[in-house]
Amino acid sequence: MGVRYFALSHHVDFRQANGPAVRVHNYPPSWQEWFDANGLGKCDPIHRASHRATVGFAWSEVPDMIKMTPEDRFVLDQAYRIGIGDGFTIPASVPGETLGSCSFAVGAGEAFPAEFHFVCQLVGGFAFEAARRLSGARDFGIANTPILTDRQRDCVLWAARGKTDWEISVILGVGHETVIQHLKHARERYGVQKRALLAVRALFDGLISFSDILKR
Amino acid sequence: MGVRYFALSHHVDFRQANGPAVRVHNYPPSWQEWFDANGLGKCDPIHRASHRATVGFAWSEVPDMIKMTPEDRFVLDQAYRIGIGDGFTIPASVPGETLGSCSFAVGAGEAFPAEFHFVCQLVGGFAFEAARRLSGARDFGIANTPILTDRQRDCVLWAARGKTDWEISVILGVGHETVIQHLKHARERYGVQKRALLAVRALFDGLISFSDILKR
DNA sequence: GGGGATATTCCAAGAAATGGGGATAGCGTC
DNA sequence: GACGCTATCCCCATTTCTTGGAATATCCCC
Incomplete structure (x- = not known):
């Protein structure tokens, strides 16, 4: 060659x-x-x-x-x-x-x-x-990547966009505590402690994409 | 074909x-x-x-x-x-x-x-x-992406890995406050408020990569 | 030598996230 | 009907992050 x-x-x-x-x-x-x-x-x-x-x-x-x-x-x-x-x-x-x-x-x-x-x-x-x-x-690989619910995905997406829990709750029209709960469960499913790593993992697994996060 | x-x-x-x-x-x-x-x-x-x-x-x-x-x-x-x-x-x-x-x-x-x-x-x-x-x-858009110093990049990388400021300070062998400062400056250069978005942007710009972060 | 960027350390207040408990309700499956 | 999953809400204590200041010292470039 x-x-x-x-x-x-x-x-x-x-x-x-x-x-x-x-x-x-x-x-x-x-x-x-x-x-x-x-x-x-x-x-x-x-x-x-x-x-x-x-x-x-x-x-x-x-x-x-x-x-x-x-x-x-x-x-x-x-x-x-x-x-x-x-x-x-x-x-x-x-x-x-x-x-x-x-x-x-x-x-x-x-x-x-x-x-x-x-x-x-x-x-x-x-x-x-x-x-x-x-x-x-x-x-x-993907066989053991976690599956998140729609709401959990929404919260992860907005968290990756740099929003606070309170801001997300306003955006999604739900309670502040609900958002905390969704992100808590999302972290548990991914086995991570921090939302920064949660965002990274969600990106890597294709759950969310850069264009989802950075558009606008 | x-x-x-x-x-x-x-x-x-x-x-x-x-x-x-x-x-x-x-x-x-x-x-x-x-x-x-x-x-x-x-x-x-x-x-x-x-x-x-x-x-x-x-x-x-x-x-x-x-x-x-x-x-x-x-x-x-x-x-x-x-x-x-x-x-x-x-x-x-x-x-x-x-x-x-x-x-x-x-x-x-x-x-x-x-x-x-x-x-x-x-x-x-x-x-x-x-x-x-x-x-x-x-x-x-490589041309107009922020430039971080080596130390700032190190801190961003470890933050993306889900480490706390204190953990990063131990890893890098510097003071706790130093790490806070580096991440502060890194956020300023990227114009973001949250470390989750900082990690996403650093990934998007190719400053750090997924294999940097995820061992597996 | 001065200016600028870098790396380092420190303080303090307030905001935000995390981890541990709860609870209610709907929906579908077994 | 019991069970599991989902979504929603609530409390608490603790940790962590963010933001506003401050200060040294080194290094390179002009």
């Missing part, structure tokens, strides 16, 4: 991975060591960017996809220094399941053959799905 | 759709009417199955992917009666965004040409991505 490196991986910290997670790659060992030592599994810029696409993207597009921090630039710099050049990454996302991706890269200084993007898209996508099935990761 | 029908759609109830949502298809109008009348956007069995895959799947695999209810069987039965036969669906999932999919189907009684699965995968995937961008479902 005209590329030198491949990397198929779940986006977890492999230093302390506990659940089922897959990683297969042919990057230089020194890169994996440095990558793990810095706990990049969960915050690598390429991985972060992959959480914002449905299909493959060239690494050159990453700065347009996420906010690049100085560390992000340092990470990409390090990769280049170790010999990893331009790349193309295929995201893999299933609601409620560990995120992952499959990347292909050429050596530093080489040009990525754009005519192989489609092939990478296909190979990367099906390769990840195969790994996902082998690892049993998919058995831990 | 050897198929008769296509359907590219966000999984929402189009009777009461309010946000940006896309639907393009050439199914019979009677099917869309019946589909909407029954509010299937969110519970159609093909859509539900697509929430458990990262790549395309043949509709014949659906019973192995989700638990089929009697209603599900009735829905598929109705589709067949209207003239929709076997199909292949490509899921499209981005954390925090409305779920969607792109399907291809042959007429009732016809055989789906398996040799076109790969082509469907590619066309469906990129078609959905194109529709997603056109619809503004994802508007990359």
Whole structure:
């Protein structure tokens, strides 16, 4: 396929991975060591960017996809220094399941053959799905994501929008205590203590979406 | 591509759709009417199955992917009666965004040409991505998003993970008041009042990612 | 050297969220 | 009819967050 490196991986910290997670790659060992030592599994810029696409993207597009921090630039710099050049990454996302991706890269200084993007898209996508099935990761996904009632969902949505319990009660036309109760139950079902994490989980599971929250 | 029908759609109830949502298809109008009348956007069995895959799947695999209810069987039965036969669906999932999919189907009684699965995968995937961008479902407003300092980002990340200010102060090894201050400034830069919305905005901007937050 | 951004710590008052109890009513299932 | 789920309301105590101030010190840039 005209590329030198491949990397198929779940986006977890492999230093302390506990659940089922897959990683297969042919990057230089020194890169994996440095990558793990810095706990990049969960915050690598390429991985972060992959959480914002449905299909493959060239690494050159990453700065347009996420906010690049100085560390992000340092990470990409390090990769280049170790010999990893331009790349193309295929995201893999299933609601409620560990995120992952499959990347292909050429050596530093080489040009990525754009005519192989489609092939990478296909190979990367099906390769990840195969790994996902082998690892049993998919058995831990949406099957056990909590189900909320309509009212609970409404309250979570307005809470994610930054409204207070009292404001929500006015918006929904119910009592203040009712809203407290709905959010209490929603937190219990998700097994979380804080409404910030509740909002995040509801977003991740597809219960609510950014467009629900941020419109207007 | 050897198929008769296509359907590219966000999984929402189009009777009461309010946000940006896309639907393009050439199914019979009677099917869309019946589909909407029954509010299937969110519970159609093909859509539900697509929430458990990262790549395309043949509709014949659906019973192995989700638990089929009697209603599900009735829905598929109705589709067949209207003239929709076997199909292949490509899921499209981005954390925090409305779920969607792109399907291809042959007429009732016809055989789906398996040799076109790969082509469907590619066309469906990129078609959905194109529709997603056109619809503004994802508007990359990276340019004018606030810039946080490293410490502020750390605090936002831990706050999104559901930690209290005091817990964060222990984790980061700084004073309790310092964390309060960082989050105060972070909220000011984002122009929000609540940490739940702060977490959502930071996620939306790509400052932090779901895999940063959720270990699993 | 001055200006600006950053990181750090501290105080205090009030608002809001959380966790623990309750209760009533409707609705559908077994 | 008993049971479970849902939605609605109420009380309490405690913790946590938010907002308004304040102060140092470092670092980089001009």
